[in-house]
Structures are given as C-alpha cells and as structure tokens.
Amino acid sequence: MTAPSRPSSGTPSSTPAGTPYTTPTWPADVAARYRAAGWWEGLTFGAMLRDRAAAHPDRVAVVDHAGPGGTRRALTYADLDLRADRLAAGLAARGITAGDRVVVQLPNTAEFLELVFALFRLGALPVFALPAHRASEISYFCSFTGAVAYVIPGVHEGFDHRTLATTVLARSPALRHVFVTGGDPGPFESLADVPAVPVPLPERDPSETAFLQLSGGSTGVPKLIPRTHDDYVYSLRGSAEICRLDEHSVYLCALPAAHNFPLSSPGSLGTLYAGGRVVMCPRPAPDVAFPLIQDEGVTITGLVPPLALAWTAAATGTPYDLSSLDVLLVGGARLSDEAARRIRPALGCALQQVFGMAEGLVCYTRLDDDPETVVTTQGRPISPDDEIRIVDDEDRDLPTGATGHLLTRGPYTIRGYWNAPEHNARAFTEDGFYRTGDLVRLTPGGHLVVEGRAKDQINRGGEKIAAEEVENHLLAHPSVHDANVVAEPDPYLGERSCAYVIRRQGAEETGAAALKRFVRERGLAAYKVPDRIVFVDAFPTTGVGKISKKDLRAESAPA
Numbered sequence: 197m198t199a200p201s202r203p204s205s206g207t208p209s210s211t212p213a214g215t216p217y218t219t220p221t222w223p224a225d226v227a228a229r230y231r232a233a234g235w236w237e238g239l240t241f242g243a244m245l246r247d248r249a250a251a252h253p254d255r256v257a258v259v260d261h262a263g264p265g266g267t268r269r270a271l272t273y274a275d276l277d278l279r280a281d282r283l284a285a286g287l288a289a290r291g292i293t294a295g296d297r298v299v300v301q302l303p304n305t306a307e308f309l310e311l312v313f314a315l316f317r318l319g320a321l322p323v324f325a326l327p328a329h330r331a332s333e334i335s336y337f338c339s340f341t342g343a344v345a346y347v348i349p350g351v352h353e354g355f356d357h358r359t360l361a362t363t364v365l366a367r368s369p370a371l372r373h374v375f376v377t378g379g380d381p382g383p384f385e386s387l388a389d390v391p392a393v394p395v396p397l398p399e400r401d402p403s404e405t406a407f408l409q410l411s412g413g414s415t416g417v418p419k420l421i422p423r424t425h426d427d428y429v430y431s432l433r434g435s436a437e438i439c440r441l442d443e444h445s446v447y448l449c450a451l452p453a454a455h456n457f458p459l460s461s462p463g464s465l466g467t468l469y470a471g472g473r474v475v476m477c478p479r480p481a482p483d484v485a486f487p488l489i490q491d492e493g494v495t496i497t498g499l500v501p502p503l504a505l506a507w508t509a510a511a512t513g514t515p516y517d518l519s520s521l522d523v524l525l526v527g528g529a530r531l532s533d534e535a536a537r538r539i540r541p542a543l544g545c546a547l548q549q550v551f552g553m554a555e556g557l558v559c560y561t562r563l564d565d566d567p568e569t570v571v572t573t574q575g576r577p578i579s580p581d582d583e584i585r586i587v588d589d590e591d592r593d594l595p596t597g598a599t600g601h602l603l604t605r606g607p608y609t610i611r612g613y614w615n616a617p618e619h620n621a622r623a624f625t626e627d628g629f630y631r632t633g634d635l636v637r638l639t640p641g642g643h644l645v646v647e648g649r650a651k652d653q654i655n656r657g658g659e660k661i662a663a664e665e666v667e668n669h670l671l672a673h674p675s676v677h678d679a680n681v682v683a684e685p686d687p688y689l690g691e692r693s694c695a696y697v698i699r700r701q702g703a704e705e706t707g708a709a710a711l712k713r714f715v716r717e718r719g720l721a722a723y724k725v726p727d728r729i730v731f732v733d734a735f736p737t738t739g740v741g742k743i744s745k746k747d748l749r750a751e752s753a754p755a
C-alpha cells in the first residue's frame with residue numbers, strides 16, 4: 197500500500213476482511229520536534245505503572261466499593277501492577293494479542309484500571325464505550341473495529357449487560373469473547389477467572405496507538421480517536437502539573453471512568469502518573485459522592501456543569517465534611533459565569549474550568565489566574581506547542597478578539613480519526629489542523645472563551661449528541677417522512693434535544709411517546725432519545741432551500 201503523504205499513515209493493521217486500517221499520525225519531522233522538545237517522553241502506560249509500582253509499591257493506587265456486598269477495596273500500586281500483568285497473561289492465553297481491539301464498557305470500579313493496563317501491556321486497544329451505550333452503539337463499535345472481545349458488568353444500574361452482549365454477539369462476526377465483572381457471568385466468562393501467572397510480554401512502542409477514544413461527534417456514526425502512549429502521557433503530565441497533583445492527591449472519579457475528561461484531565465490516569473490515589477465513585481450524585489469525599493479525603497474531582505450545580509446546592513447544610521476538597525474541575529459543556537461564581541463559596545474549593553476534547557486539545561484556567569479569569573474564561577492550552585487558529589467560514593484568520601471557528605494542532609491532538617479517510621479530509625485542514633467545530637474567541641490575556649459551536653451537535657449537560665445519528669434512527673420509522681434534531685435551552689442541562697418531525701402522508705398517526713420508544717428500542721443510549729418531539733408540516737429553509745437548523749433552534753428558544 198502507498199502511504200498518503202498527508203496525514204502520514206502509521207503502520208496499518210488488517211481488518212478481518214483484509215483491507216488495511218488507516219491510523220493517521222504526525223509527520224516524521226513534527227514527531228521528532230515533539231520528542232526533542234521533551235513533550236513525548238517515550239513512556240508507555242505499561243512502563244509508567246511499572247515505574248510507579250517500583251517507586252512506591254505500598255501506596256494505595258485505587259479504591260472502590262465494588263467488593264462483595266459493596267465492600268471497600270484498596271489496591272496498592274504493587275497490586276495494580278501485578279493484577280494488570282496477571283490479567284494480560286490470561287487474556288493472552290485466550291488468544292488476545294497486540295493490535296486486537298477490545299470494547300470496554302465498565303462502570304467506575306478498580307477492574308476498569310486493571311483491565312486497561314492489562315490491555316496496554318498486551319498492546320491490545322481498548323475501545324472506550326460508556327455504560328449508557330446500548331445495542332446500537334456497541335454493535336457499531338464491535339463491527340467497525342472488528343473487536344475480538346467485549347467486557348461488561350453483569351447488571352449495572354438495573355440494566356442487564358449480558359442480554360445486551362447476546363444481541364451484540366449475534367451482530368459482530370469478529371467478536372469471540374465476552375468477559376463479565378461482578379457476580380454471575382451468565383453464558384459468558386467471568387473476568388475474575390481470566391488472570392494467570394504473568395508471562396513476559398514485549399515492551400510496546402510509545403509511538404503506537406494505545407487505545408481508541410470516542411468522539412463527541414456530529415456525524416451519523418461515532419468516530420474513533422486513536423491516541424498514542426506518547427501523546428496521551430504528555431497530556432496527563434501537563435494536566436497533572438497544571439492541577440498540581442502529587443502523591444498526596446486523591447482524585448474522585450465521579451464521571452464515567454472511560455470518558456476522556458475523568459480519564460485524563462487530569463483524571464484517573466493523570467493521578468496515577470503523579471503517584472496519587474484514585475477513588476472510584478459509582479455515581480456522581482451528592483449523596484454518593486459527599487460521603488466518599490469525607491471518608492477518603494478527596495482533594496480533587498471533575499464534573500460537568502449540571503452536576504457542579506447540583507453539588508453546589510447540596511453542599512449547603514450537608515452533614516458531610518468536604519473540607520479536604522481543594523479543586524473542582526468543571527468541563528464538558530459551557531459553565532455559566534453565574535454558576536461559576538457560586539462554586540467556591542458553596543464548596544470551599546478552587547474552581548478550575550477545563551475545555552477539552554477527546555481528539556486532543558485541553559485548556560485549563562490556572563490555579564493562580566485571577567478570580568475573574570477563572571469565572572469567565574475556559575482557560576488556555578496545556579502546551580506551549582498547542583497551535584490555535586480562530587478563522588472565519590473561509591479559513592481566514594480573524595483578528596484577536598473576534599469569534600470564529602477553532603482550529604488546533606499540537607503534540608497531543610490527533611491528525612485524523614481511525615479508519616475514516618473521507619471524514620478526515622473534511623475534519624482536518626491540509627496542514628493537519630483539527631476543525632473542532634467550536635466557536636471561540638481569545639481574550640487580550642490569551643484565554644479562550646467558548647461562544648458556541650458550528651457542529652451539528654447537542655451538548656446535553658456534557659453528553660454530546662450527534663444530531664444526524666438520532667435523525668437516522670427517527671427516519672427508520674415507517675411513519676416518519678423527515679426529521680431534524682436541534683438543541684433547545686434547558687435550565688438544568690444547558691441544552692436538551694428537540695426533534696422536529698414531518699409525518700409521512702397517509703401513514704399511521706404515531707405520537708411522540710411511541711416515537712421515543714421506537715428510538716429507544718432500536719438500542720440507542722437513553723441520553724440520545726429526543727427530550728421533546730414536535731410534529732410539523734414543513735421545515736424552515738434557507739435562501740438556497742436547505743433546511744435551516746438555525747431557524748428551528750430559534751423556534752425552540754424562549755421568545
């Protein structure tokens with residue numbers, strides 16, 4: 197195969213059908229520059245854990261409450277290191293090998309970290325699904341990546357993932373293994389039975405893809421994001437420094453552990469990088485999180501804006517002692533200035549705003565920024581080598597202070613999605629800048645302010661919904677002629693989704709409730725089911741006759 201000159205292509209692996217996957221990566225001269233600058237330290241995740249376990253074997257690395265009957269479990273760095281080795285050996289014995297994809301859908305438990313480090317050591321790629329994903333998303337991840345294994349909790353939050361796995365298995369020809377954590381594995385294998393005597397495994401190359409992260413997305417199907425050890429470890433190190441993590445830090449993992457924010461900003465992996473302790477929080481509600489903050493001496497955590505507001509409200513009069521909490525990171529969606537102002541007085545901790553994306557670029561307000569900057573901006577990038585352009589619709593640079601499209605390139609921002617050459621041609625510029633789809637401006641002090649977005653997406657309290665994906669599911673209904681999904685304001689979530697639907701002439705009258713049920717039954721994650729469905733006779737159009745989502749959004753906005 198001839199490697200395309202831009203973006204350059206990493207070593208291709210093969211799909212089950214024999215066609216090569218494309219894994220775009222940085223041009224060789226740029227990679228050399230990032231190495232020379234010290235951003236890429238040549239450290240793999242496997243070596244990182246080995247190193248930390250050697251330096252402080254008896255320090256606690258991760259705590260959860262997922263032992264028998266909900267009991268507390270604490271794993272030291274030595275425990276985690278050994279368990280990752282043992283699990284890697286057992287997975288290798290089942291034929292899972294370097295380059296294989298493994299869909300990981302686990303709740304916030306210690307097993308999540310054991311498994312991802314085992315996969316990192318094997319060189320197998322975790323594909324980071326969320327617990328909320330259902331048959332539609334998981335089947336897609338399995339078939340698109342040719343995953344050989346899928347790892348689930350048995351029953352989580354009342355949902356039986358084993359039943360889901362049965363559906364997925366029937367649709368995914370390459371899938372050979374389903375592993376189940378916590379209790380009865382049903383027809384599958386318990387992950388607890390997998391570990392074996394450690395076997396020597398070749399050290400991975402730090403420049404290779406370590407895992408596939410999910411894009412928030414704005415297209416019909418989610419895009420997969422190939423992150424390397426080198427680039428991700430750099431984002432962890434930068435994040436840990438900016439958030440001042442050290443061995444005394446205790447990070448509460450309250451958002452779903454596989455999401456890029458709680459994974460890396462600075463998240464559980466950044467905390468392990470810094471030698472701190474990760475406390476896995478099963479649910480982010482104050483009644484679950486507050487006792488953990490008190491009992492575990494949590495110093496730092498990260499939340500999406502609606503949860504930050506819920507915590508702020510619940511902190512007044514709480515019987516729990518939250519005084520250990522030094523820093524609350526808020527990101528995933530725009531935090532209003534008003535909400536931002538309430539955080540320190542209510543929770544007694546510093547606020548750090550974080551604006552990030554699984555594709556790479558992460559911006560933070562700094563702990564020594566003046567209070568107004570912390571409240572009114574989304575911070576500045578991690579790296580001096582993060583390049584930012586703010587451009588108009590024709591890719592022309594705008595003067596400083598003007599609002600425009602954010603383009604970015606840098607040492608931990610991907611050069612392309614995994615195996616998506618056509619989409620990449622649109623999502624990246626010729627010279628490798630990623631088109632984020634966000635509308636931003638720069639303050640005179642060099643801080644980014646997020647003003648909106650140009651991509652066709654709903655940000656439902658930090659959960660990103662690609663309009664097109666939901667529209668496709670609505671269109672599958674026999675009585676739907678056309679559908680458009682847009683964001684509408686929501687006082688709690690910031691945005692919720694509203695579907696405008698034109699009924700097919702002569703078709704049976706289907707109501708909103710039936711349509712929502714239809715979409716849910718197609719196996720779409722619950723957060724993507726439209727919050728509201730409005731039946732219309734026609735859509736507003738633009739001058740050239742295209743459907744105007746802008747006008748639809750205006751219909752939803754309060755007058």
Ligand SMILES: O=C(O)c1cccc(O)c1O
Binds near residue numbers: 558
């Ligand atoms: O994807 C995000 O929204 C996000 C938010 C904060 C920090 C991150 O790393 C993110 O990926």
